[in-house]
Amino acid sequence: xxLLLVEDDARIAADVSAxxxxxxxxxxxxxxxxxxxxxxxxEDYDLIILDLGLPSMDGMALLKRWRANGRHMPVLxxxxxxxxxxxxxxxxxxxxxxxxxxxxFEELLARARALIRRSVGHGAATIAIGAVTIDTRAMRVSxxxxxxxxxxxxYRLVSYLGHHRDRIVPPTELxxxxxxxxxxxxxxxxxxxxxxxxxxxxxxxxGTRRGFGYYMGETAP
Amino acid sequence: xxLLLVEDDARIAADVSAxxxxxxxxxxxxxxxxxxxxxxxxEDYDLIILDLGLPSMDGMALLKRWRANGRHMPVLxxxxxxxxxxxxxxxxxxxxxxxxxxxxFEELLARARALIRRSVGHGAATIAIGAVTIDTRAMRVSxxxxxxxxxxxxYRLVSYLGHHRDRIVPPTELxxxxxxxxxxxxxxxxxxxxxxxxxxxxxxxxGTRRGFGYYMGETAP
DNA sequence: CAGGCGCTGTCAGCGATTTGTCAGCTTGAT
DNA sequence: ATCAAGCTGACAAATCGCTGACAGCGCCTG
Numbered sequence: 024x025x026l027l028l029v030e031d032d033a034r035i036a037a038d039v040s041a042x043x044x045x046x047x048x049x050x051x052x053x054x055x056x057x058x059x060x061x062x063x064x065x066e067d068y069d070l071i072i073l074d075l076g077l078p079s080m081d082g083m084a085l086l087k088r089w090r091a092n093g094r095h096m097p098v099l100x101x102x103x104x105x106x107x108x109x110x111x112x113x114x115x116x117x118x119x120x121x122x123x124x125x126x127x128f129e130e131l132l133a134r135a136r137a138l139i140r141r142s143v144g145h146g147a148a149t150i151a152i153g154a155v156t157i158d159t160r161a162m163r164v165s166x167x168x169x170x171x172x173x174x175x176x177x178y179r180l181v182s183y184l185g186h187h188r189d190r191i192v193p194p195t196e197l198x199x200x201x202x203x204x205x206x207x208x209x210x211x212x213x214x215x216x217x218x219x220x221x222x223x224x225x226x227x228x229x230g231t232r233r234g235f236g237y238y239m240g241e242t243a244p
Numbered sequence: 245x246x247l248l249l250v251e252d253d254a255r256i257a258a259d260v261s262a263x264x265x266x267x268x269x270x271x272x273x274x275x276x277x278x279x280x281x282x283x284x285x286x287e288d289y290d291l292i293i294l295d296l297g298l299p300s301m302d303g304m305a306l307l308k309r310w311r312a313n314g315r316h317m318p319v320l321x322x323x324x325x326x327x328x329x330x331x332x333x334x335x336x337x338x339x340x341x342x343x344x345x346x347x348x349f350e351e352l353l354a355r356a357r358a359l360i361r362r363s364v365g366h367g368a369a370t371i372a373i374g375a376v377t378i379d380t381r382a383m384r385v386s387x388x389x390x391x392x393x394x395x396x397x398x399y400r401l402v403s404y405l406g407h408h409r410d411r412i413v414p415p416t417e418l419x420x421x422x423x424x425x426x427x428x429x430x431x432x433x434x435x436x437x438x439x440x441x442x443x444x445x446x447x448x449x450x451g452t453r454r455g456f457g458y459y460m461g462e463t464a465p
Numbered sequence: 466c467a468g469g470c471g472c473t474g475t476c477a478g479c480g481a482t483t484t485g486t487c488a489g490c491t492t493g494a495t
Numbered sequence: 496a497t498c499a500a501g502c503t504g505a506c507a508a509a510t511c512g513c514t515g516a517c518a519g520c521g522c523c524t525g
Binding site for chain 4: 466467468472474475481490492495
């Protein structure tokens, strides 16, 4: 689960981020509206927690612009207590839930869980694509219920493809994810890795779009 | 999509260029400010990625001179992390976005996508023209909702025409965008490519204005 | 410390796909 | 009607991705 926290107060951001991280989420933070806009517009998050009253851009405007661009990820808005006008405006802007400040962390977690569960199908800790099941918590992968022993690199590859299911992932992006900035490897290393994975998961588990990249899931030709 | 990368460190330039090329862009590189200024002033790019701290000319000065000359293409500036002064100065100079070094290639790609999308005026990640729909994120094209399997070059061509809808694009411009500086191809290569595309997208998807070029969308006769 | 083992990068060759080129044909403008 | 621009189908060359084999490396065990 990947969350974006939009919060300008560094201390609050650190606290909330720590709580969420402790609950098992991957948290990224944006401290001003410009960063938030780019991240929310270009990255895929399972939930965005948006504090209103940002310095460089109005949080509500931010939300409206995301929705106008067809971004429909769940957004939990943090408002000042009792500002009813904001709540009404937020409903139009497309927020999914509200939490008045100050709030209990417990309540934040509960609402975050509910929103994530409600939103996409992959609210669980496991990703299932065809015969392949990825248990992200236990870092285990099964095929037709039979657990497979994957090497670390292999697991990182399925995991990445699984989290980006139904999307073509370019080889360069995979290389960056697997190897970081180190580009010393031959391009063939990735191909060899994919080949080994297919041997374990079945040839159809990972698809190739020649000239574009690899994918898992449905991608009609 | 045609990009200009202004970067003096040859190793970084090679890496970044490889990533961008892998993502489907045509990348040209300038390793010093003089070349960069000339290219940026005379050629048309969909995005310029500008590293500050060039040897023969200050990157910021470069940007200011482009803008002073009425060049308004999107510019993504690479800054040293935390150099806030540079960011502020850059805003005045006319940069569109910033990325502190070191950065993840994935983030660079995301921001590049966002800038290009924004500049062309299509806020959404999909472009719809007649029966044809281009999903720039998934790099997929559908006709009447039916996904088509396009080759990389074919995709780059529809993508370019789609981003410049309702405008007649001269063959020379298309060649530059598809092949970069490489002038080795026969002029007929492009025509053959268009023919193959029309077979997949339908003959009416791409129009020809004899003597001027190709277009998608509505164009006054 | 030696040997074995698992992981991963590299190499070379194959097969399929993509793409450039050619030759002949069609179309549109004058 | 004529000519050039553009279209098309066929073919060949270049490219891309897959695979099996092998080698280097780190790690564990005896």
